[in-house]
Amino acid sequence: MSISSSARKPKQVGTTAMGEHTAAAPITLSERSSNGLALLRIFVGYLWFQQLFWKLPPTFAGLYAYVVRESQHAILPGYGTLLQHSFLAGCPSLSTPTGCTAFVPLAACVWTAELVVAISLLFGLFTRFGAMLATILSLQLYVGLTYSPGEWIWTYGMLVLLALFLVAVPAGRRLGVDYWLAPRLQEAGQYHRLARIASWFV
Amino acid sequence: MQALRRGLLAGFLASLVLAMFDFVTDGAPGNGLPSILHWFGIALADPTLSRWAGFFLLIVLGGVVGLIFGALQRDKLITAGRALLTGLALGVLWWLIFELVLTNIMNHASSPFSLSFGRFLSSFPLDVLFGVLLGAIYVQWQERHAAEAS
Numbered sequence: 470m471s472i473s474s475s476a477r478k479p480k481q482v483g484t485t486a487m488g489e490h491t492a493a494a495p496i497t498l499s500e501r502s503s504n505g506l507a508l509l510r511i512f513v514g515y516l517w518f519q520q521l522f523w524k525l526p527p528t529f530a531g532l533y534a535y536v537v538r539e540s541q542h543a544i545l546p547g548y549g550t551l552l553q554h555s556f557l558a559g560c561p562s563l564s565t566p567t568g569c570t571a572f573v574p575l576a577a578c579v580w581t582a583e584l585v586v587a588i589s590l591l592f593g594l595f596t597r598f599g600a601m602l603a604t605i606l607s608l609q610l611y612v613g614l615t616y617s618p619g620e621w622i623w624t625y626g627m628l629v630l631l632a633l634f635l636v637a638v639p640a641g642r643r644l645g646v647d648y649w650l651a652p653r654l655q656e657a658g659q660y661h662r663l664a665r666i667a668s669w670f671v
Numbered sequence: 672m673q674a675l676r677r678g679l680l681a682g683f684l685a686s687l688v689l690a691m692f693d694f695v696t697d698g699a700p701g702n703g704l705p706s707i708l709h710w711f712g713i714a715l716a717d718p719t720l721s722r723w724a725g726f727f728l729l730i731v732l733g734g735v736v737g738l739i740f741g742a743l744q745r746d747k748l749i750t751a752g753r754a755l756l757t758g759l760a761l762g763v764l765w766w767l768i769f770e771l772v773l774t775n776i777m778n779h780a781s782s783p784f785s786l787s788f789g790r791f792l793s794s795f796p797l798d799v800l801f802g803v804l805l806g807a808i809y810v811q812w813q814e815r816h817a818a819e820a821s
Contacts, residue, residue, distance in 0.1 A: 591800050645807060
């Protein structure tokens with residue numbers, strides 16, 4: 470059994486001087502490699518899962534200090550200002566979220582997104598969707614925190630790369646729910662547009 | 672017999688993944704493993720011994736649940752959907768028995784079903800994951816053996 474990242478035919482790459490097309494040999498993964506990738510996916514999912522517990526609802530207080538740091542050390546011009554006028558709007562103090570008007574609803578969105586990533590990667594359920602969401606969340610962390618004091622610049626870079634890796638490979642199709650879901654969505658995708666779109670995310 | 676053996680091995684492997692999570696935890700590796708002994712009222716004074724005993728008990732419990740999974744299949748070839756659903760159900764049962772009822776009884780909680788959001792979140796998804804892994808490993812093995820046999 471082999472896994473390919475796309476159901477499409479392999480593209481022809483490279484052209485010789487004579488104008489002949491040479492097709493690159495398709496890459497297939499062995500069962501062991503596929504299961505190894507699935508284990509990697511599960512542990513990355515567990516990484517996200519663990520990070521839910523220091524910013525639990527209803528206050529999400531653990532997140533506050535990080536949002537403040539992001540607003541002060543973001544590498545993207547204007548990103549700090551954006552945070553100050555959204556997450557930190559109306560906050561009377563930089564040490565506690567008490568009194569902030571928008572912090573709790575926005576922090577709830579972040580927390581929920583991280584929960585979705587964790588569930589998606591742990592269970593291999595719409596894994597590529599979870600990995601895309603993880604990429605966005607990691608990029609946001611990279612922009613905000615990479616150059617803040619005490620941070621190793623590769624920490625968030627590695628998070629981004631791990632997430633991108635899981636977007637590229639269908640890691641949920643072994644040891645995950647996508648194993649059951651993928652063939653069904655691909656079959657249904659021949660007749661239903663929604664199923665075809667959903668099949669991109671497994 | 673084939674289903675029982677496959678279930679047993681799938682149970683061992685699924686619980687091994689669960690045990691490995693405890694080696695990437697805060698504090699010291701294996702910090703959460705003594706709580707498995709606590710489900711049965713066992714407490715060991717030596718922390719290292721306690722962690723290893725918890726680890727082996729988890730693997731054994733995983734094997735037992737895997738045997739139950741295998742027994743439920745009655746040596747028939749099952750679909751991936753059925754394997755995942757049966758695994759999921761066993762994962763929920765694992766959570767209900769060990770993480771909820773036994774933990775509450777051993778902690779002398781007011782009710783065997785008392786639960787906080789944090790405790791639910793930290794235990795339920797991982798126990799369900801055990802079940803899903805059990806089902807997934809089982810059905811992958813079944814398909815591999817079927818492919819080899821044909």
